[in-house]
Amino acid sequence: MSKAVSKSTSSTTGGHKPKGSNQLRIIGGQWRGRKLSFPDVDGLRPTGDRLRETLFNWLAPDIHGANCLDLFAGSGALGLEALSRGAASSLLIERDSRAAAQLKSNLDLLKADGGKVLQMDALGYLQRSATELPNAMFDVVFIDPPFQLNLWQVVIDQLEQRQLLREGAAIYIESGLNDHYLPPASWRLHRDKTSGSVHYRLFYREASPAAN
Template sequence: MTRRSSSPSRHRRSSSRGTAPGPGPGGRGKLRIIGGDYRRRQLPVPDSPGLRPTPDRVRETLFNWLTGVTPGARVLDLYAGTGALGLEALSRGARQACFVERESRVAQGLGTNLETLGASDRGRVAAQATEVFLAGPATPFDLVFLDPPFRQELAEAACVALEENGWLAPEAWIYVEVEQELALSVPARWQLHREVKAGDTLGRLYRRQARHASPSPAGDAC
């Protein structure tokens, strides 16, 4: 998620997460892939108010933590926005990524960028609200990025839905970005691994603790 505003219908938020790339030709910004097969590739970002890529420094830190996790992983990018995290994961060897983005024009731009990278066979875009997506038929993912809009009380409900509705592999990794002042409660099986702070943002990486038995996949939702 890479948007900042207080409007629930636009799911953006105000933030000082770092310097974003300036606008490119025609008023568009650019998203730069910072590692992996697509390293240094620059992709257009739709001219949508508040839409900005996750800062390079935060992505670099996160994917250093996930060096041994990302290759071969099935990735779910919720409140995807520019898709910076999911695209970075694909660049670094993720097997598949599903991007959930409710705004149709932004979702279309994500699809175009996947085609540009030659990754449309590994990446799919679900153009719907995250809450609706998580209430549907589930299949487990190995790595989840959850960056909902700030100060709208969405993060905790999404964490519960991920855990209870069958979206997580037995030992999944979940990265959550929230406002620093939020006292976020996560499912008991999630163990905090690392955290990073940038501006008013707190990013936390959790590891889900496996049980002896886990439910079978319910289907392929994305």
């Protein structure tokens, strides 16, 4: 798929690139205060500190020991923050080669054994065959795609169809104020806020009726 499918190439995320630099600051956990570089890729804007603080306050009861999936990783703001705060693993999917290379470098710098980077398109990852995704089930998923590509629904549908979410999984979604998507009946909205032009929500996946 086109390079633009990566968050790093064209996402509008509610965060802002630090003026005059390409640095991301981890805001909580074992690497709190650490600054990490990311490449000068068009449109790469880490989710802002205030929004991340809010999100991880929401996730505080669930993040420790969680297996996380960051589908449009970009700078790694969400996936790396999750590891810093005690997640057992964080799989970062990133299409852009420079951004993916920097993510790998930052994982090495942090000695983050639980982190893994796949340089590929997020939809390509979700559409892999079952044999290519052995035992791939996640407790926390971050969905922050390029807004103009309107990928929310296809990503949500793929996560459910491929059964990649554990019962009770947390799903975080960033979108524009006027963007729409329909979550499955099994997803319960937990928190819902706006920040500037960004709408962000946290869902929890409950047992489907068929499982009861």
